Amino acid sequence: MRSIFHLLIFLLIEGQAFSQELTPPKELKAFDAPYDSGNVLYLTWKGMPYDSEKVDYIVYISESEEGPFFEIGRFKSNTHFKADKNWPAWAWKRTTEYHYFEISSFIKEGKEIPLENGKTYFLKLLVTDGIKQVKSNVVSAFPKGNLFNLLKLNNLIYMIIFSVIILWFIARAKKRELFLRKIPALEAIEEAIGRSTEMGRPIYFLTGRLGMSSVSTIASTIILGEVAKKVATYGTEIKVPHTDPIVMSVCQEITKQAYISAGRPDAYREDSNFFITEDQFSYTAAVDGLMVREKPAACFYMGYYYAESLLLSEVGASIGAIQIAGTDAEHQLPFFVTTCDYTLIGEELYAASAYLSKNPVLMGTLRGQDVGKGFLMGAVFIGTGLATLGTITGAMQIVSFVLDWFKGF
Amino acid sequence: MDLSILLGAWVAAGLTLFIFSFLYKDNFFFKLGEHLYIGVSVGYSITLLIFKFMRPKWFTPLFGEHQWILLIPTLLGILILTRFIPRLSWPSRLTFAFIFGFGAGLTIPRSISGYILQQIQGTVIPMITKEGTQISYTFRDFSNLLVFIGVLTVLIYFFFSVEHKGAINILSRIGILFLMISFGASFGYTAMARMSLLFGRCYDLTLFSSKRYYYATPILLCLIILCFLIHHVLSKKHSV
Secondary structure: OHHHHHHHHHHHHHOHHHHOOOOOOOOOEEEEOOOOOOOOEEEEEEOOOOOOOOOEEEEEEEOOOOOOOEEEEEEEOOOOEHHHOOOOOOOOOOOOOEEEEEEOEEEEOOEEEEOOOOOOEEEEEEEEOOOOEEEOOOEEEOOOOOOOOHHHHHHHHHHHHHHHHHHHHHHHHHHOOOOOOOOHHHHHHHHHHHHHHHHOOOEEEEOOOOOOOOHHHHHHHHHHHHHHHHHHHHOOOEEEEEOOHHHHHHHHHHHHHHHHHOOOHHHOOHHHEEEOOOOHHHHHHHHHHHHHHHOOOEEEEEOOOOOHHHHHHHHHHHOOOEEEEEEOOOOOHHHHHHHOOEEEEOOHHHHHHHHHHOOHHHHHHHHHHHHHHHHHHHHHHHHHHHHHHHHHHOOHHHHHHHHHHHOOO | OOHHHHHHHHHHHHHHHHHHHHHOOOOHHHHHHHHHHHHHHHHHHHHHHHHHHHHHHHHHHHHHOOOHHHHHHHHHHHHHHHHHOHHHOOOHHHHHHHHHHHHHHHHHHHHHHHHHHHHHHHHOOOOOEEEOOEEEOOHHHHHHHHHHHHHHHHHHHOOOOOOOOHHHHHHHHHHHHHHHHHHHHHHHHHHHHHHHHHHHHHHHHHHOOOHHHOOHHHHHHHHHHHHHHHHHHHHHHHHO
C-alpha cells in the first residue's frame, strides 16, 4: 500500500513538468554586460514553472531583426540562474528567480564572430521539451564599454579610507616624530659601511630586477639615498650595477643628491651607477664576476629579485662580504635568509626606507599601513567568525552579503 | 651531421665548461664566457627592442599610420635623452615623474585587490564542515585554523608602530616561526628545481661527449685543463 502511495507521489512530481504548459519566457531582456570593456551581451528572463531537466532553452542571435538567427546556446531550463554568477551583492542580484545567459560571440558560416561594440544584435529564446516548441519575442541590445566597474566598489572605498588615514598620519608625522620599532638589519648598515671603509673596499648596492613602477624598487632607491649619504660621509666607494636604464637614471640623481646633502659633492662619481644588461642571467654573471674581482666588503640587495637572488648572495658570501638583503619577493626570501647576514622580510623593506630617512611622509605612510594591517586582522577575525556561523546556521546567503565586502573581484 | 648543429654543440659545450670553470677559480675562460654572454644579451635586447617594439609600436603607427597621439610618448622619451647634456638634464625629470605617477596609479588598485582583499578572501574560511545537517571537524578544518593563526601572527610581526614586548613579542615570534617554515619549504622546492637545471646542463655535456659530436666535451675539458696547467707552470716560473 505504502509503495503504491510512493509511486503515486513520484508520478505526480515527475509528471509536473509535463503537466506545465510551455509558454513564452517572461521579462526577457537583452542588455550590455555591465562593468566590462564591451563586446559582451547578457540575456535575462524570469524562471518559469516548467523549468526542469526535461525542458531546454535555446538562445538565438541575429544581426537583423528579420534574421537569419544563429543558435548560440542550448541548456537545461533548471540551470543558468543569476545566482550562479559570483558577483558581489551590491552589483548583481544573485537569485534563482531569473535566468541569465552571456554572449560574446556566435558562429556564422563556420566562423566565430565576436560581438562588436556599438552594433545592435537581436536575440530570441526558444523553449522546448523535445515535442513542443515555444518562441519568445525578439529583443535587442548593443554591447559597449563601461566607464565604471561597480564590482570594484569595495576597492575604491578602501582606497579612499586608507588614503585619508595615511594623509592624516602624514600630517601628524610632520608635527611630531612617530615611533617606529627597531629593525636589526638597519642597525647593521652603519657597521657594514664602517667595515668597508676600514678595509678600503667598495660597497655594492643592487636595486633589484624591476622597473620604477615597482614599490620595492622605489623603496630600494630611497634606501640607496640613505646608504649613499653615509658612504659619502665615510669616504667609501659605492657601486650600483643596474639592469634597468630608467632605474639607473633615477639612482644617479639620488646618489648625486646624497653626496651633495652629505657635503661631499666632489667625491661623487658619475660612474658609480652603471648599466650592465637587461638580461637576467648575464646581469647576474657580470655582477658575480665583478664581486669576485673587486671583493666588496659589503653587499646590499634591495628590491625585487628572481632566480638570481641565490646566485648573487652566494658569491657575496663566498668572498666574505657583509650582506644585507631586503625583498618582497617571497619566493626569494629563503635564499637571502640563508646566505645573508641580515634580511629585511617583505614589508620591512618599505619600513626601512622610512626608518632610515625619518621622512614624515614615509613615517606617516607606514603608520597608516599598520592601521591597514589592523583592519586586515579585524576583517579576517570577523569574516572567519561569520563564515563559521553561516555554515552552522545555514544562513550563508545573509553572511555572504557581508563577506562580499572583503573579496577581490 | 649538419655543420651548424655540430658547431652549435661545440659552442654550447665550450661555453658551459667556461662558466663551470668558475668553480675552480675566476679565470680567463670564465671571463670570456661572461663577456660573451653579456655582449650577446645586450645585442639581442637591442634587436628585440627595435624589431618588436620600436618599429611595430612606434615607427610604423606614427609615420605610416599617422597616429599623432604617439607624439606624447615620443616627447617623453626624447626628454630622457637630455640627460646626456648635464646642464639641460632637468626636463628628463618630467618623464620620470610621469613614470612614477603612472606606476603608482597602476599599482594601488591592483595591490588593494591582489594583496589585501584576495588575502582576506583566502583566509576567511569556515572552521567546521557541515554535510547535510551533520557538523564535523576534519583535517581540512585544522588546516584552515593553522592558516588563520598563521595570517594573524605574521601580520603582528609586521606591525612597526608597536614595540615587540610581552604578548605581542610572543605572537610575533609565532609569526616568524610560520614564516621560517614556509621559507624552508620554499627553499627545498626551489633547490630541487635548480638541481633539475644542473641535470639539464650535465645531460647536454654527456650528449656532446659522444662520437656523434666528435667528443666535444672531453676534448674541450682537456684543453681547458691543459691551459690551466700551462698558466700555473708559467706563473710559478714567473714568481720564482
